[in-house]
């Protein structure tokens with residue numbers, strides 16, 4: 001369990017953050033944690049109900065309790081709430097006009113691209129429409145948000161893109177893997193382009209994290225056991241584990257960090273080829 005005071009110590013007060021995919025899982029955890037650190041937050045998602053739940057969770061006075069039995073593990077125990085603005089907007093990130101309408105000419109200090117969809121199919125089973133949709137959400141969605149937000153950003157600022165351990169390895173699922181590898185490449189390129197303006201660009205690559213995306217898979221004991229047995233830390237991750245890496249990259253503690261990726265995977269990628 002991480003106490004609220006530790007998160008607050010990162011001190012993002014006065015910063016404005018936009019987080020996509022904030023209606024569930026990793027985006028939700030990142031949005032809430034950034035809010036608890038004092039940032040005002042604009043949370044975007046295609047799922048209106050999920051966003052409403054995120055907003056309700058964000059308004060609670062709570063510590064962050066890591067509980068991988070639930071993918072909405074941001075439980076109430078004790079601590080202080082930041083009291084900063086937490087706005088939500090229902091947006092399909094693949095729709096440039098919708099993203100542009102939601103972000104407007106707003107100034108953001110932190111951008112988190114977490115919206116994503118899985119496509120758990122082989123090349124043979126992946127149709128053209130599925131390929132196009134996965135690229136549209138997982139890759140073009142990042143582009144759309146950056147295209148709208150970056151012109152109104154000024155340093156010091158931080159962009160954090162959620163890739164995946166699958167962007168580092170050829171495990172399975174070509175469409176999904178291609179988007180996550182592309183996110184890593186885009187992150188490196190933009191670090192060079194935006195660094196001189198004081199805008200840092202980094203990514204976080206989760207391993208197996210219990211969220212809406214993985215809930216059904218991990219509900220099957222044989223799948224969950226297979227993952228935990230292969231993971232050096234012998235567990236699957238929680239959404240907050242990724243949120244904490246996002247918090248570090250959003251904060252001044254990472255002021256000299258850009259163009260890189262943080263794997264948060266319990267060590268799985270390190271041993272996956274063994």
Ligand code: NAP
Pocket residue numbers: 020021022023024025026027044045046047050091092093094113114115116117137141162163164165205206207208209210211212213214
């Ligand atoms: P999640 O719980 O399914 O959350 C993703 C959120 O993005 C959902 O609320 C989803 O809404 C939303 N979304 C989907 N399409 C969207 C669109 N076009 N526009 C706006 N929002 C959209 O999954 P997650 O695990 O937190 O995933 C977050 C990010 O982490 C993704 O980029 C994913 O690829 C990455 N990741 C996850 C894992 C993992 O093990 N969970 C591992 C590596 C990387 P719907 O539910 O309505 O689709």
